[in-house]
Amino acid sequence: MNFDQKCFTSNFPGGTRCVRVDLHLHTLVDQEFKYSFPKNGEAFIHAYIQQLKEQAIRIGAITNHNKFDQEEFKKLSQEGAKEGILLLPGVELSVAEGRSGIHVLVIFSPEAVRPAKGESTNAIEKFLTIAFGNKPRFDDQGYPGLCALNLEETIQQLDEFQVPYFVVLAHADQDKGFFKELRGSRIKDFLRRGFFRTKILALQDLAYEKYKLDWQMWVKEIAREEGKNERNYQPALIRASDPKNLAEVGRKYTCLKVGELSFDALKFALAQHELRACPGCILPVQYPHIKRVAAETEKMLKGAEVFFNPALNNFIGIRGSGKSALIETIRYALDLEAKADVDYKDGLLQNAVGSGGKIVLDVYARGQDYHIERIYGERPKVYREGEYIPHLHPREIFPVVYYGQKDLQKQVENKPLQLELIDQFIQEPLAAIRQQIKDLEDKIREKINALESLRKKVARKQEFSEKRAALEEKIAIFQNLQIAGKLKKEANFKRDELALERVEYLLLKWNDSLNTLKNEIGEDYSSILPLESAENPRLFEELKIILEDLFIVFNGKVKDLEQAIQSARKRFLRLKKSFQAEKEKILEEVAQIKRQIDISVVSPDDYGKLIKELEQVKVLQKELEKYEGRVRQLHQQKEQLYGELQRLWHQEWLTRKEKAGEVNNAQNLVHLEVIYKGDKEQFVNVLQHVFQGTGIRRDRLEKVARYYQDGIEILRALDERERFLSFGFTEKEWLKFYERAREQEKLLGLYRVPDTLEIKYGGQSISRLSLGQRASALLILLLSFENMPVIVDQPEDDLDSQTIYHGLIKELVKLKRKRQIIFATHNPNIPVLGDCEQVAVFSYGDNQIGIDKGSIDHKAIQQSIVEIMEGGREAFNKRKEIYNLWISWI
CATH class of the missing domain: 3.20.20.140 (Metal-dependent hydrolases)
Incomplete structure (x- = not known):
């Protein structure tokens, strides 16, 4: 047949x-x-x-x-x-x-x-x-x-x-x-x-x-x-x-x-x-996954094309066959950051794709297909149903977890980086919280700047009091010499002139404030337009009418106010002109009085200047009284903002804690605990930087960091002198600490003490485990989070064979049903025991990367796994024979 x-x-x-x-x-x-x-x-x-x-x-x-x-x-x-x-x-x-x-x-x-x-x-x-x-x-x-x-x-x-x-x-x-x-x-x-x-x-x-x-x-x-x-x-x-x-x-x-x-x-x-076995009906895959990658280039990846499976995909081949080149090509197309060996990875891309080369990705996300293209050296472009979507970045629709060669090892060895394990899976909620934090920080900086400015002015209170006393003393000389009465008319005019200057300043200020308000409201109104809704058109039409009516009323009121201010200004200028005319009339009269005064102790010309200067000082003193009230108000507002900032920091921690709980519930091997503001060592480092040059020792600052959760709490406790003395501070050190903390409030108050991630693998903290066990724990975590694709280049470099089987493989088999996994690997346990759905076999020759594809059901793929990953059929059979003997003896 x-x-x-x-x-x-x-x-x-x-x-x-x-x-x-x-x-x-x-x-x-x-x-x-x-x-x-x-x-x-x-x-x-x-x-x-x-x-x-x-x-x-x-x-x-x-x-x-x-x-x-x-x-x-x-x-x-x-x-x-x-x-x-x-x-x-x-x-x-x-x-x-x-x-x-x-x-x-x-x-x-x-x-x-x-x-x-x-x-x-x-x-x-x-x-x-x-x-x-x-x-x-x-x-x-x-x-x-x-x-x-x-x-x-x-x-x-x-x-x-x-x-x-x-x-x-x-x-x-x-x-x-x-x-x-x-x-x-x-x-x-x-x-x-x-x-x-x-x-x-x-x-x-x-x-x-x-x-x-x-x-x-x-x-x-x-x-x-x-x-x-x-x-x-x-x-x-x-x-x-x-x-x-x-x-x-x-x-x-x-x-x-x-x-x-x-x-x-x-x-x-x-x-x-x-x-x-596939229980139930065959349902389409709903989680995000890469469907295809292709390279349009004359370089090493010429003609390369790989179709991916939504589950486990493995790249195999001898070292230097091009596996990492394709991994990096995918990373570059998605515009993901190269976490380590940036020069090496850039070199791979240049050799694999090169100038003018194009990378094409077909992906599924959010219930629909997207097409992503990136020409080497240009920004990626995203298409939906053949239509280019300007300004849309691939990560906005298709987040991916990527780890190149040695990236996993770097994260294993660096405890602060381990927090990224959680953060990369909660980017959207964290981004929303962090935007609120940034807005709050800007407001707090404004309050601190305003307080610093006002405190500088309030600090001149004594200066103005002394100046007023000096001016009043000088004026008293004129009164004692019975000159003040003769120059009273000039003094009154000086007071009036000062009042007119103040009114003119306020009219200009009000006009500027009105223009600012007008522009802000106009920009806000424009930003919300057009108001449209596919589901509620009638409701949105009514909403549009409400806003239009309000905007018309607002513009009418602003126009009325503008006209009123202009009218008031014209009337004021007429009054000012009349005042100037009246002032001119008395100038000769005042000059004649001054000529008749025959006193060498003081100059009659100084009296009017002294009166005007005294009135200015009185105005400034009244303003200082208002400033003192404003300082109290700003301080209270700043404290409220600090409280809100601490609430958002806690919300950030809660978001991480919730995600850690999901991971703990999804598997049993690895347990996560997010410690709120747990990085005390980093906190102490920041304190050392802030108080550098004060002579305060690190052990004192460590006690401060242990007692107070963050810089805000330190700022609130600065007056607690006895507390700081109990930390070992001398009186002099406490004063220096107090002064420097006030000077560096922005740095100290806005510093977020980092959370830390405590990871336990098999019930033990990973800090007590080998690098291989740590890497296995982190890899299982990566696979347990969410359902976004995971791309890792040679994860087994940091793992031993026992850890791969007992830890990684068993989790792979379970978790690949929920997300796409792409590994470049040299370890046969991963494709064989992991029952890999799609294998890409890489080879290199004549400056060209060759790629054969298929599942492990294909005889050719099975042969490639034996040849490449087991050392060939003869080596495989010999090892199998020896293992069987060993097992019979054990």
Whole structure:
């Protein structure tokens, strides 16, 4: 039979995927199958495949009772191949077991259909001939009869044919079913013989609860008896249609994850059903993931294209084959920061993509597809449905966790950096809090600046008092000499002139304030427009009218005020002109009085100046009284802002604490605790910087840092002299501390004492663990957070093999169902034991990076893993042989 399996391998460019499988199918040649079309008619073949297609079945097994029709199977399989459906040959065999026999499904590799060279009979027909011997396959009424073999003999006979096969126990809890026909002792015999998971790979439609409980009990008993894991005895539990007519074909099915439509992939999926079963319906992946990366360049990545799986993806290849180059290409396309070895990574990009080269990413996020392009040296561009979205950065729609080579080690060794583990997964809520913090900090700085300015003015209170006393003393001389009365008119004019200057200043100030208010309101109004809503158009139209009416009223009032100020200013200028005229009239009169005064002690010209200067000082003193009230008010406002700032710092910690709790609940290996303002060492370092040059020792500052949570608390406690003396401060040191703290209030009060992250792995603090165990803990954390993609270049560089298996692999298997994982790796445990969905094999030659892709179900990928990661087949077999010897001795 000319049937080529390779036609299916291209169906899954993204690697392993879940497909619907129906392993119990009957056709027209089976007496129990009812259909009106002529036997083997083309119409039946077409209708049968279309029914499978409508039910989305991708793998099926034709298992008619006690017979195999090669010609019909050939037509069905060829027609199915056109629709991307793999049909496997098989038979539903009535085996001589129990009271009335049991039905088993024997499913063969397609090679069983092809007769051996020089023969005309295929392996399936040969097997059936031996199985029945002289016994008829059907009774007089056409119903299937029992073969001559029991189940054990059937398996032995199948093994002798050396044709790949596996067995499914059909309708296990119904008539002719395994549990219905056999007793517990016989079932336990089969368990002891090791047939399950090796020969018998599945139980079909085991639904009866009593049989399920009995089965679990027998499995536990035999597992204890033989000292093995219960997993060794547990076959897959599958559903299948066992159709009696066309409408029933494909109605019941099982979902399995396979990397290609092939017998071997199916057999592996059933044997590893814990990894490969897809419970329930096949639902589209909703979490964000990269779908494809491609490079358009003449450099090393020329023609490179990789389709990704939403689960686990591995890049493998010898060192220098280009794995890191593609990892860095993805990082660059997404505009992620290179955390370490920046020059090395830039060099990789230049060699892999180069000037003018373009990187293309197709990603899924927020329920839709996005296309990201980045030309080397330019900014990335984001497209949705082919439309470019200006100013949209990839991280806004597609956040990714990225760790290049050695990045993980750097974070393991640097405790302050470990807090980024949480922060990178809560960027949006933290960004909102930090924006509020920044706004508050700006307001606090304004208050501090205003207070400093006012305090400088208030500090001149004594100066003004002294100046007023001096001026009043000088004026008293004029009064004692009886000159003041003669110059009273000039003094009054000086007072009036000062009042006019004050009014003119206020009119200008009010006009400026009105213009500022007008501009601010206008800008605010413009910023909210246009007011539109797709869901509430009528409501928003009314809202628009409300704001328009308010803005019209506001503009009208502003115009009225502008006109009123202009009018007042014109009237004021007329009054000022009149005042100047009156002043001119008395100037000669005052000058004549001054000429008549014949006193050498004082100058008559000074009296008016002294009076004006005294009035100015009095005005300033009145303002100082207001300033003192304003200082108290600003101080109170600043304290309120400090309180709000501390609340936001605590909110930041609560956000981290909540995320840590989610991670702790998601897995059991690693436990996180976020310590509020826990980095006391960094706090002390900042205090040392602030109080540098004061002579205050570090041990004193350490006591301060232990007692007070932050700089705000220190500022509030500056007057607590006795407290600081109890810390070991001398009187002189306390005064220096007090003065410097006031001088550096902005730095001290706005400093956020960092939170710290306490990580425990297996119940121990990671500070007590090896670097490998620490790296494993951090890697598990990365995989436990959220559902955003994780990209790590060679994570095993920091891990030992035992840690990889017992820590990382077991978590990988669980967590890859919730998020996309992309690893470049040299460790075979990760793709093999992690059941990697998509493997990209890298090679380098002639200045070109080659990439072969496929799931670990592909033979070529399996061979590459053995060659590259195990040192070749010979090394692998030799190591396996030695390990087996060791295990037998242990």
